[in-house]
Every structure is written in structure tokens, then in C-alpha cells.
Amino acid sequence: MNDLNMMDKVVESLTKLRKKVPLVHCITNYVTINDCANILLSFGASPAMCEAYDEVFDFVKLSSALYINVGTLTKEQEEAAVLASISAKQNNIPVVLDPVACGAIPRKLSVINRIFEVGRVDIIKGNIGEIKFLAGEASKVRGVDSLEGSEGALEACITLANKYNCVIAATGKEDFITDGKRSAIIQNGTEMFTKVTGSGCMLGALCGGTAGSSEDKFIAAVTAVLSMNVAGEGAYEEAKFPGSFKVKLMDHIYCLSEEKLKEEGKIIWK
Amino acid sequence: MNDLNMMDKVVESLTKLRKKVPLVHCITNYVTINDCANILLSFGASPAMCEAYDEVFDFVKLSSALYINVGTLTKEQEEAAVLASISAKQNNIPVVLDPVACGAIPRKLSVINRIFEVGRVDIIKGNIGEIKFLAGEASKVRGVDSLEGSEGALEACITLANKYNCVIAATGKEDFITDGKRSAIIQNGTEMFTKVTGSGCMLGALCGGTAGSSEDKFIAAVTAVLSMNVAGEGAYEEAKFPGSFKVKLMDHIYCLSEEKLKEEGKIIWK
Amino acid sequence: MNDLNMMDKVVESLTKLRKKVPLVHCITNYVTINDCANILLSFGASPAMCEAYDEVFDFVKLSSALYINVGTLTKEQEEAAVLASISAKQNNIPVVLDPVACGAIPRKLSVINRIFEVGRVDIIKGNIGEIKFLAGEASKVRGVDSLEGSEGALEACITLANKYNCVIAATGKEDFITDGKRSAIIQNGTEMFTKVTGSGCMLGALCGGTAGSSEDKFIAAVTAVLSMNVAGEGAYEEAKFPGSFKVKLMDHIYCLSEEKLKEEGKIIWK
Numbered sequence: 001m002n003d004l005n006m007m008d009k010v011v012e013s014l015t016k017l018r019k020k021v022p023l024v025h026c027i028t029n030y031v032t033i034n035d036c037a038n039i040l041l042s043f044g045a046s047p048a049m050c051e052a053y054d055e056v057f058d059f060v061k062l063s064s065a066l067y068i069n070v071g072t073l074t075k076e077q078e079e080a081a082v083l084a085s086i087s088a089k090q091n092n093i094p095v096v097l098d099p100v101a102c103g104a105i106p107r108k109l110s111v112i113n114r115i116f117e118v119g120r121v122d123i124i125k126g127n128i129g130e131i132k133f134l135a136g137e138a139s140k141v142r143g144v145d146s147l148e149g150s151e152g153a154l155e156a157c158i159t160l161a162n163k164y165n166c167v168i169a170a171t172g173k174e175d176f177i178t179d180g181k182r183s184a185i186i187q188n189g190t191e192m193f194t195k196v197t198g199s200g201c202m203l204g205a206l207c208g209g210t211a212g213s214s215e216d217k218f219i220a221a222v223t224a225v226l227s228m229n230v231a232g233e234g235a236y237e238e239a240k241f242p243g244s245f246k247v248k249l250m251d252h253i254y255c256l257s258e259e260k261l262k263e264e265g266k267i268i269w270k
Numbered sequence: 271m272n273d274l275n276m277m278d279k280v281v282e283s284l285t286k287l288r289k290k291v292p293l294v295h296c297i298t299n300y301v302t303i304n305d306c307a308n309i310l311l312s313f314g315a316s317p318a319m320c321e322a323y324d325e326v327f328d329f330v331k332l333s334s335a336l337y338i339n340v341g342t343l344t345k346e347q348e349e350a351a352v353l354a355s356i357s358a359k360q361n362n363i364p365v366v367l368d369p370v371a372c373g374a375i376p377r378k379l380s381v382i383n384r385i386f387e388v389g390r391v392d393i394i395k396g397n398i399g400e401i402k403f404l405a406g407e408a409s410k411v412r413g414v415d416s417l418e419g420s421e422g423a424l425e426a427c428i429t430l431a432n433k434y435n436c437v438i439a440a441t442g443k444e445d446f447i448t449d450g451k452r453s454a455i456i457q458n459g460t461e462m463f464t465k466v467t468g469s470g471c472m473l474g475a476l477c478g479g480t481a482g483s484s485e486d487k488f489i490a491a492v493t494a495v496l497s498m499n500v501a502g503e504g505a506y507e508e509a510k511f512p513g514s515f516k517v518k519l520m521d522h523i524y525c526l527s528e529e530k531l532k533e534e535g536k537i538i539w540k
Numbered sequence: 541m542n543d544l545n546m547m548d549k550v551v552e553s554l555t556k557l558r559k560k561v562p563l564v565h566c567i568t569n570y571v572t573i574n575d576c577a578n579i580l581l582s583f584g585a586s587p588a589m590c591e592a593y594d595e596v597f598d599f600v601k602l603s604s605a606l607y608i609n610v611g612t613l614t615k616e617q618e619e620a621a622v623l624a625s626i627s628a629k630q631n632n633i634p635v636v637l638d639p640v641a642c643g644a645i646p647r648k649l650s651v652i653n654r655i656f657e658v659g660r661v662d663i664i665k666g667n668i669g670e671i672k673f674l675a676g677e678a679s680k681v682r683g684v685d686s687l688e689g690s691e692g693a694l695e696a697c698i699t700l701a702n703k704y705n706c707v708i709a710a711t712g713k714e715d716f717i718t719d720g721k722r723s724a725i726i727q728n729g730t731e732m733f734t735k736v737t738g739s740g741c742m743l744g745a746l747c748g749g750t751a752g753s754s755e756d757k758f759i760a761a762v763t764a765v766l767s768m769n770v771a772g773e774g775a776y777e778e779a780k781f782p783g784s785f786k787v788k789l790m791d792h793i794y795c796l797s798e799e800k801l802k803e804e805g806k807i808i809w810k
Contacts (some may be wrong), residue, residue, distance in 0.1 A: 028299045033300055034305065035302050037467035038513075038516075039440070041465055041512065043465065049300075049342050050342065050371075050375065050376065052343065054377055055375050058376075059374070059375060062374065074344070076345060129328060162317055192446065217272075246513070250511070250512050250513025250514075251512065251513040254465065254512050255511060
């Protein structure tokens with residue numbers, strides 16, 4: 001791949017998002033629902049946290065993308081998530097799936113499987129432990145956290161991308177994104193993401209934003225991950241502790257420019 | 271109207287709130303429930319997020335006011351909201367209704383209609399798009415955001431105030447408040463309110479605070495809207511980005527003095 | 541008691557927590573669920589907000605401690621809380637119970653009673669009003685806030701500790717902790733805790749952290765309360781207003797050192 005050309009596409013994807021202001025329909029856990037809404041607004045998207053089972057089917061039609069996060073799904077949200085994914089399939093709306101804790105809690109997997117059976121998934125965004133688990137490998141998880149290193153991560157992503165014919169984004173010390181053919185390893189980021197709750201959820205929401213404004217879902221996922229990481233680096237420069245860091249993260253996503261993304265981005269394309 | 275006299279009443283309404291520390295019973299969405307609780311505390315009220323359907327009826331009796339926000343109501347919250355509004359009617363407790371997304375999601379309207387049928391509403395606080403929709407006009411909405419300008423806003427508010435015999439507060443670039451006879455146009459505020467989630471919900475909660483401590487619900491609504499806007503202006507002076515802005519907003523609501531409200535307030539009384 | 545020795549145990553309890561990184565399974569209200577997760581991460585624990593009734597029984601087995609907070613429990617959470625407490629009993633997992641608003645809302649008490657009947661409780665962490673109420677005394681509450689002073693607080697704690705054979709932590713202007721035999725009165729803290737929502741919930745979550753990493757649950761409770769209070773004092777030195785205070789609180793919990801705990805701690809041991 002022509003690396004410069006790829007980075008241009010990423011930058012263009014951010015521009016498209018700001019221009020379109022995609023409406024991102026989120027069905028997500030209550031732990032970080034506020035963070036997801038705020039980071040989408042700061043990024044330049046329009047969040048809508050619509051999850052009643054008698055509302056979602058129709059609301060998906062109005063949306064640019066659907067973000068489904070299975071962390072702490074209530075029964076009502078579970079039904080809503082499946083219904084929304086059916087509507088997304090029928091109405092050609094891209095879906096980002098966040099398989100939170102799928103390796104630790106069996107029920108998560110059954111919800112995910114139903115979404116694959118009856119709905120549609122364009123991007124799976126998880127931590128490396130979750131992605132390895134979904135790819136059928138034994139993986140080290142604890143609660144919602146992955147204890148996995150990077151070894152074998154890209155291979156697991158490619159396996160999963162081919163299994164489900166979608167884009168995979170796996171986060172860890174490095175982040176791995178692939179559509180099965182094209183891959184990117186992103187080396188930006190900060191340890192501080194592991195010290196605040198919702199870093200993963202917020203990233204999933206951002207993927208919903210770019211998926212709702214870019215045709216190429218691989219580029220969309222790369223743009224979201226890189227944006228989060230570059231903003232996180234900026235936030236950490238100003239704030240070394242988690243309370244302040246989270247505040248600054250929102251500020252930096254808001255201020256993130258195409259130039260900064262291009263200058264700071266450390267991506268290995270494969 | 272005597273404008274100075276009106277502003278004195280607004281200032282007095284803030285004083286009353288701080289003196290009474292009204293208990294505001296909130297049934298609200300999970301996206302911004304934390305923000306609503308915090309801003310009520312900062313304002314000088316006492317929030318209580320009570321929403322189980324077997325608790326609300328009795329809890330309303332202990333409250334100074336009830337705030338119902340229909341954004342992302344679960345089924346259980348929907349029942350609770352209707353029950354609470356019945357209790358409010360029976361027990362003479364003022365109710366503030368926030369018709370979030372009523373123009374985009376038909377179910378919202380059916381919940382709102384049930385509340386009007388069996389319960390009581392003293393103040394409807396919505397964005398201009400929602401208010402126009404409830405007033406029976408075609409309105410431009412997208413998800414939870416209004417794309418409406420100010421044209422015809424006051425007329426729609428007056429129509430709606432007379433239709434439901436309550437106070438209407440419609441927010442936008444300018445804010446419009448009316449009880450059908452007296453009206454106020456508030457020109458304070460900041461664009462930054464549109465960059466953080468929950469500005470509207472927080473304002474609704476503040477209306478619950480003032481409605482719970484002031485007899486005159488028109489003055490109560492003006493006080494809440496003006497307080498939010500003046501605090502927002504102060505926050506924006508210190509913080510130009512959304513993460514920091516929200517933090518400073520809480521600080522400024524907490525510090526808001528009667529003097530500042532009077533000095534900074536830009537209200538056109540009609 | 542040898543006071544120096546006791547303080548050494550408290551300091552050691554903090555060290556143990558940071559070393560073990562206990563997984564704290566939380567079933568808690570949606571108002572402050574994000575704050576609870578963040579403060580646990582900042583403290584050095586690993587939060588998991590798992591609450592679906594078909595997930596909790598098994599998830600408790602993976603956890604170091606279970607934190608149950610009965611504020612705004614949905615029906616689904618109520619079932620989950622009871623099931624989780626049964627699992628905790630069977631699997632020997634310590635449980636921290638936060639009896640939010642038990643004096644104001646009768647249903648809370650019935651949930652609490654079920655947990656005592658079928659499950660297990662190691663620490664009850666409430667405000668003085670809630671503790672007095674559970675101890676069978678008339679108490680002055682309003683919504684979720686206690687209007688109680690310190691008179692009779694320690695006696696009520698000891699009564700309750702003996703009634704349920706567990707550790708009691710009662711918060712107020714001073715904080716009282718007892719296992720019925722050993723008692724501690726903590727004189728650190730800041731009024732600002734009453735100006736942000738979730739101070740009590742966050743403290744309860746921290747008790748879950750220390751209960752999950754220290755055998756001695758009395759010391760565990762003292763460690764959590766003292767850590768919160770010392771961090772709060774540090775936060776208040778930097779931030780006099782509630783929005784900023786909450787941000788700094790997270791920072792100070794993150795930075796809290798054993799030395800600081802020992803130097804700043806003002807504990808009367810009895």
C-alpha cells in the first residue's frame with residue numbers, strides 16, 4: 001500500500017465526519033453512556049442514545065450508523081440491540097459492535113451471535129483479549145480487561161475479519177485494524193486509557209461516527225482509533241492523573257485537526 | 271410589565287431556592303442522570319433520582335417538585351413517570367416535563383399525552399423544535415437536536431401555553447418563556463451548550479428546582495433558564511472546550527450570585 | 541488498642557489493594573455508576589458493573605468482592621442483587637452493602653432484608669441517618685441525605701454491627717466504623733462531599749475494593765473511608781467548587797500514597 005495515500009484517506013475521513021455530522025444511534029451500557037455521548041459531540045458527530053425496544057427499529061432508519069455495546073445490557077436493551085441490528089440490515093445502516101466482556105460472560109456471546117445471525121456488523125471493536133476470544137483462541141481476560149499482549153493479535157484479527165467478513169479493530173498497547181486484506185498497526189496512545197472507565201466504549205462510539213460518514217469501513221476504523229489515540233496523547237501531555245485526563249481527552253477530541261492527525265499519526269500499514 | 275420589578279422577582283426566586291433547598295424528584299434518562307443530580311446540588315437543590323414504579327407514587331409526596339424527562343425512558347421508567355405524575359396531581363406537587371425527542375420518536379408523544387391526561391404539568395421545557403412540534407407545527411428536528419431558528423418560536427410557545435395551561439420554556443439561540451400572558455426572551459447563553467450532552471436535561475432539572483421553591487412558575491422558569499445561561503457564559507469565559515466547559519459550568523452554577531444574575535441578565539419582557 | 545499498630549494495618553491494607561488489584565463486582569445505581577467505576581480504577585482496583593440477573597450468579601465467582609448499592613434499583617437489578625448475594629455466600633466472596641435511602645423508601649428495606657436472609661453482608665456503609673434507621677432508631681432523613689448529627693452515632697453503629705455480625709461504616713461530619721468490638725472515628729474529610737452526587741456511592745465502591753483485598757474487614761472499611769477523606773481534603777485544597785472538586789478527587793485517589801495516608805490520617809481508635 002502507498003502509505004501516504006492511506007494517511008490522506010484517514011485525514012479525509014475525519015473531514016467527512018465533521019462535514020456530515022453523522023447521527024450515531026447508540027445502544028450501550030449505562031456505565032459510560034454519558035462519556036460516549038459527549039465524545040461523539042466533541043468529535044463532531046451527533047449522538048442519540050435510543051434503546052427502548054419499541055423505538056429502535058424505526059430510529060435506526062434515521063441514523064447514519066448504529067453502535068451496539070454489550071457491556072451490562074439489560075434484558076430490554078438486549079432485545080433492542082437485536083431488533084436494531086435487523087433494522088440496520090434491512091435499511092443498509094452500518095453497525096459497529098463492541099463485544100465487551102464476551103470472554104468472561106457467556107451470555108454476551110449469545111447476544112453477539114444473534115446479531116450476526118439476524119443483523120449486520122461492519123466493524124467489531126474490542127480489546128485484544130475479546131478479539132482473540134471471538135477468533136476462537138484461548139485468551140486471558142479478567143472482567144472487562146484484557147491481559148493479552150500483542151503476540152498473535154494481528155493474525156487473530158485477520159482470522160476474525162475473514163470469519164465475519166467485516167473490519168476488526170483490536171486495542172491494546174498497540175492497536176490492530178484489518179478488513180482481512182488491508183491492515184494497520186497504530187502505535188499512538190497512552191497507558192492512561194486503562195485508568196479511566198469507558199476508553200473502549202468511547203472508541204467504539206467514535207467508530208460509529210466514522211462508519212456513518214465514510215464508505216470505506218477499514219479507513220473509518222483507522223480514523224477513529226487514530227483520533228482517539230492522538231487526542232489521548234495530547235490530553236496526557238496536559239494531565240497526568242485520570243480525573244483531569246478524561247476532561248482533557250474531551251477537549252482534545254474537540255480540537256483535533258486534520259494536520260495534527262497527519263503529523264502525529266504513527267501507523268504501520270500492511 | 272415593569273422590567274425592574276420582574277428582574278427582582280427572578281432574583282428573589284433564586285434566593286428562595288437556596289433557602290428552601292427543594293427536594294427535586296427526577297425521573298430522567300441515564301445518559302445525563304449524573305449531570306442532572308450534580309447541577310441540582312450545585313444550584314442549591316436536593317436531587318432524588320427515584321424511578322422504580324413501586325416507589326415513585328409515595329416518593330412524590332415527599333418532594334418539592336417532580337422532573338420528568340422522556341429521553342431514553344425504559345418501560346419501567348415510563349410506568350413510573352405516569353404514576354408519579356398522577357401522584358403529583360393528587361398531592362399538589364409541581365411537575366416539569368422535558369419532551370426530549372418528541373418530534374423524532376412517536377412513542378415519546380404517547381407518554382407525554384398520558385401524563386397530560388392523568389397527571390399534571392406546570393412547566394414544559396424543550397428545545398424550539400420540540401415545542402413547535404407539540405404546538406402542532408411542522409418542525410425541523412434530527413434525533414435529539416432542533417434545527418429550528420427563532421422565527422415563530424414565541425408564538426408557538428404562547429399557543430402551547432394556552433393549549434395546556436402551563437408555562438413553556440423553549441431553548442435555542444435565544445430562549446423563550448411564557449405562561450400565555452407574560453413572556454420573556456432571554457439573550458444570554460453560549461454555543462458551547464450544544465457541544466456537551468445534557469445541557470437541556472440539566473436545565474430541565476433546574477426548572478424543577480425553581481418550580482419547587484417558587485409559587486409563580488413563570489418566574490421559576492425564567493430563573494432557571496437565566497441561571498443556566500449566565501453560568502454558561504461564565505464557564506465559557508474560562509473554558510473554550512467541552513470537557514473543561516462542563517466542569518466549569520458546575521462550578522459557575524454553584525457560585526452564581528443574585529448580583530451576578532441581575533447584572534448579567536439580558537431579558538426582553540413582553 | 542495500639543494506635544500506631546492500627547494505622548500500620550490501614551496503610552498495609554492500601555498496599556495490599558494496589559498489589560492485588562481486586563476485581564470489584566458492582567450492582568449499583570445509574571446516577572453514579574460511572575463515578576464508582578472511575579474511582580475504583582483510580583484507587584487501584586478493577587471495577588466490573590455486571591448486573592443482568594442471568595449473569596451475576598456466575599460472575600460473583602470471578603470477583604474479589606461484591607458491592608451492592610440499593611439506590612434506584614430497577615426490578616432487574618433487584619433480582620440481580622439478591623442472586624449475587626446468594627452466590628457471594630456460597631462462594632465466600634465478601635459483600636459491601638450500601639443501604640441508600642432505606643429510611644425514606646420502604647422497598648429498599650425489603651431488598652436489604654432479603655439480602656440478609658439469603659445472602660451475606662460483610663460491611664454496611666451508609667450515612668448516619670441510614671445506619672440509625674437500620675439500627676432501629678428514629679432518624680432524620682430527607683431523600684438520600686441524612687440530616688443527622690454525630691450524637692449517638694457510634695452507639696447505633698455498634699448495635700447494628702452486633703445485630704448483623706458485620707462491620708458498619710457510618711458517614712457524616714465525622715465517620716464511625718466498628719465491628720462491634722473495635723471502633724474508629726475518622727475526623728478527616730470535607731464538606732464538599734455533600735456538594736457532589738455520588739460521594740457515598742464512591743466510598744461504598746472503595747470499601748468493596750479494600751474488602752476484596754484485606755482479610756480484616758474492619759481495617760478494610762477504615763482504609764476505604766480514610767483514603768476517600770484524605771483524597772477529598774487534597775482535592776478541596778486545589779478546587780473549591782464542585783465540578784472541579786470531583787475531577788480533582790479522582791486525581792487525588794490515584795495519587796494517594798501510604799505515606800500521605802499515615803501522615804494526614806486523624807483517627808480516634810476505641
